[in-house]
Amino acid sequence: MTAPLLEARNLRKTFSAPAGTFAMGERARVIAVEGASLDLAAGETLAIVGESGSGKTTLARMLLRLIEPDSGELLIEGRDFLAARGPALRALRREMQMVFQDPFGSLDPRMRVGAIVGEPLEIHEPQLSRAQRRDRVAEILRAVGMNEDAMTRYPHEFSGGQRQRIGIARALILRPRLVVADEPVSALDVSVGAQILELLQNLQRDFALTYLLISHSLPVVAQLATRIAVMQGGRIVETGPAEQVLGTPTHPYTQSLIAAIPVMPVEP
Amino acid sequence: MAFGTFHGRHGDTICRFCAGEQNPSYDVRVSALIELCNLTVELPTPAGWIRPVDDVSFTLQTGESLGLVGESGSGKSMLALALMGLLPPGAKVFGEAWLANANGGLRVNLFALTERERIAIRGRDIAMIFQEPMTALNPVMRVGAQIAEAIRAHSANLASAEVDRHVLAALERAAVPDPAMRARQYPHQLSGGLRQRVMIAMALAAGAASITNGHCEPRLLIADEPTTALDVTVQKQILELLARLRRDLGLALLFITHDLGVVAQVADRIAVTYAGRIVEEGPAREVLAHPQHPYTAGLLRASPQLVRRKLEPIPGNVPSLTALPTGCAFEPRCALRRDECTTAMPELRNAGPEHRARCILVDCVSPGAAI
Numbered sequence: 001m002t003a004p005l006l007e008a009r010n011l012r013k014t015f016s017a018p019a020g021t022f023a024m025g026e027r028a029r030v031i032a033v034e035g036a037s038l039d040l041a042a043g044e045t046l047a048i049v050g051e052s053g054s055g056k057t058t059l060a061r062m063l064l065r066l067i068e069p070d071s072g073e074l075l076i077e078g079r080d081f082l083a084a085r086g087p088a089l090r091a092l093r094r095e096m097q098m099v100f101q102d103p104f105g106s107l108d109p110r111m112r113v114g115a116i117v118g119e120p121l122e123i124h125e126p127q128l129s130r131a132q133r134r135d136r137v138a139e140i141l142r143a144v145g146m147n148e149d150a151m152t153r154y155p156h157e158f159s160g161g162q163r164q165r166i167g168i169a170r171a172l173i174l175r176p177r178l179v180v181a182d183e184p185v186s187a188l189d190v191s192v193g194a195q196i197l198e199l200l201q202n203l204q205r206d207f208a209l210t211y212l213l214i215s216h217s218l219p220v221v222a223q224l225a226t227r228i229a230v231m232q233g234g235r236i237v238e239t240g241p242a243e244q245v246l247g248t249p250t251h252p253y254t255q256s257l258i259a260a261i262p263v264m265p266v267e268p
Numbered sequence: 269m270a271f272g273t274f275h276g277r278h279g280d281t282i283c284r285f286c287a288g289e290q291n292p293s294y295d296v297r298v299s300a301l302i303e304l305c306n307l308t309v310e311l312p313t314p315a316g317w318i319r320p321v322d323d324v325s326f327t328l329q330t331g332e333s334l335g336l337v338g339e340s341g342s343g344k345s346m347l348a349l350a351l352m353g354l355l356p357p358g359a360k361v362f363g364e365a366w367l368a369n370a371n372g373g374l375r376v377n378l379f380a381l382t383e384r385e386r387i388a389i390r391g392r393d394i395a396m397i398f399q400e401p402m403t404a405l406n407p408v409m410r411v412g413a414q415i416a417e418a419i420r421a422h423s424a425n426l427a428s429a430e431v432d433r434h435v436l437a438a439l440e441r442a443a444v445p446d447p448a449m450r451a452r453q454y455p456h457q458l459s460g461g462l463r464q465r466v467m468i469a470m471a472l473a474a475g476a477a478s479i480t481n482g483h484c485e486p487r488l489l490i491a492d493e494p495t496t497a498l499d500v501t502v503q504k505q506i507l508e509l510l511a512r513l514r515r516d517l518g519l520a521l522l523f524i525t526h527d528l529g530v531v532a533q534v535a536d537r538i539a540v541t542y543a544g545r546i547v548e549e550g551p552a553r554e555v556l557a558h559p560q561h562p563y564t565a566g567l568l569r570a571s572p573q574l575v576r577r578k579l580e581p582i583p584g585n586v587p588s589l590t591a592l593p594t595g596c597a598f599e600p601r602c603a604l605r606r607d608e609c610t611t612a613m614p615e616l617r618n619a620g621p622e623h624r625a626r627c628i629l630v631d632c633v634s635p636g637a638a639i
Binding site: 051052159160161162189190191192193194195197198216217218219220222223242243246256257258259260261262263264 | 339507585
């Protein structure tokens with residue numbers, strides 16, 4: 001059996017919190033994530049679900065090494081990710097890209113869309129000519145359902161849904177294997193959010209992507225996830241196949257999350 | 269229009285709800301709490317005037333809950349601000365909003381009041397809570413003092429011991445645990461759920477303290493996406509609190525949301541808005557079970573549920589108010605569109621006894637029929 005794409009063992013992260021109003025004296029340590037272990041197999045969609053402060057975003061950032069864990073192990077296809085440095089780290093990093101929640105805050109308003117989407121190529125594939133880079137940008141914009149003439153325009157000229165497509169194009173232009181999507185639809189209108197969820201499903205199929213989905217919304221997670229990990233207070237309290245976690249949750253916290261979701265009286 | 273014009277005589281505008289109602293001795297206790305007639309709001313923008321609210325009419329009975337559902341740009345928040353008299357400078361308001369008098373007197377048209385009269389009503393008769401309590405609360409003021417400020421605005425002569433008593437009573441009513449301790453805290457010391465409870469306490473406090481004219485509560489609470497920023501477990505608690513307050517105080521609720529699941533829980537009736545207009549209205553269960561407007565049906569099919577199913581997104585984007593199509597605003601995104609949809613905006617048509625939809629595909633047409 002091949003090693004999982006990503007394997008995390010006992011990750012722990014604490015932050016220092018100021019003690020008292022003016023941060024005098026000792027600083028308390030706040031445990032953000034404690035004892036988090038999970039496997040991510042190629043091609044699956046693992047959703048990390050939790051409420052605000054549950055540590056889901058901290059965990060996702062550690063998995064990408066955007067922040068360093070205090071302790072624990074992180075393996076990519078069996079290789080030690082935490083020990084990787086320099087070119088080896090950069091090579092691993094291009095395999096994992098991120099889609100952010102806020103399609104307004106995550107795109108530089110002074111860059112044209114072509115430059116935003118093409119920027120990762122300048123870093124990771126500097127040998128490309130301008131024409132080659134332009135072709136790659138046009139190709140990925142078409143893949144996310146955008147017209148290639150978007151390249152010469154600025155982010156503010158687009159709606160929230162279109163900006164989220166631009167963010168997805170930027171994440172996919174390096175052909176990563178793992179995409180981490182942090183609340184990808186929670187800033188969007190319902191009718192547009194459904195477009196983005198459908199796009200993410202289609203892109204997963206077309207580009208053989210593995211997804212790590214961070215979300216507070218179980219109904220959104222239910223549309224994409226093959227497996228779900230539920231976090232509470234920095235710990236993973238329940239994990240399992242999506243149908244099982246949603247259908248027959250065993251942990252009381254998962255049960256209370258599901259019970260709190262407003263249900264429509266009728267199936268549309 | 270003068271303060272306290274008789275019902276049924278609204279000048280030149282024909283009020284759909286009041287047509288035929290000519291009796292001046294009409295009993296306001298059984299009448300609607302709010303009758304909104306043909307409300308239009310116009311706002312200046314660099315791209316020209318826009319109409320975030322376009323010819324909107326509805327009634328809200330005492331104790332009733334109306335869910336105003338819509339996506340961004342549908343005008344639902346502007347409608348709330350118009351009712352509160354808190355529109356941004358430069359906004360133009362057309363139409364009428366008739367608020368029933370609390371002690372059986374004459375109705376008043378909110379839009380014809382002076383600013384001073386408006387201030388007396390705002391907070392006492394009509395109160396509002398907002399999506400993000402952290403930005404609505406003053407960060408450098410203890411929450412108890414903020415609630416006291418709302419009380420004093422309407423009851424300037426109250427002794428401070430009395431004000432303090434009302435502050436604690438308001439926090440208790442909003443189910444804030446340990447109200448005396450919480451009243452001394454600042455907003456940043458409270459969780460999101462507690463902040464929203466403080467907002468609710470503040471919204472109810474002014475009316476509760478000004479026991480004049482025999483009534484003692486705000487009669488209408490406008491809640492603009494009050495749970496959108498909250499976790500689901502906290503959202504559930506806030507929705508339960510609002511339901512209890514409605515029951516205990518006979519409070520009418522205008523609940524603004526984009527979430528069809530939430531609206532199904534809180535609303536007796538639903539009005540779906542799109543590009544500034546109501547496109548469908550009716551009893552909540554009926555609208556959700558048998559949507560008559562393609563937009564409502566599309567929203568339902570696009571809303572994720574706990575069960576995995578094929579989502580059917582609505583193609584395209586919510587239209588910009590600066591570039592609305594000439595016909596039906598939903599026509600460019602509608603799968604059922606016909607040629608005539610591009611020519612004119614359809615009227616609201618009856619789709620059932622209390623159910624109306626703004627679509628030419630709705631069969632039974634009876635304009636002006638009583639609802």
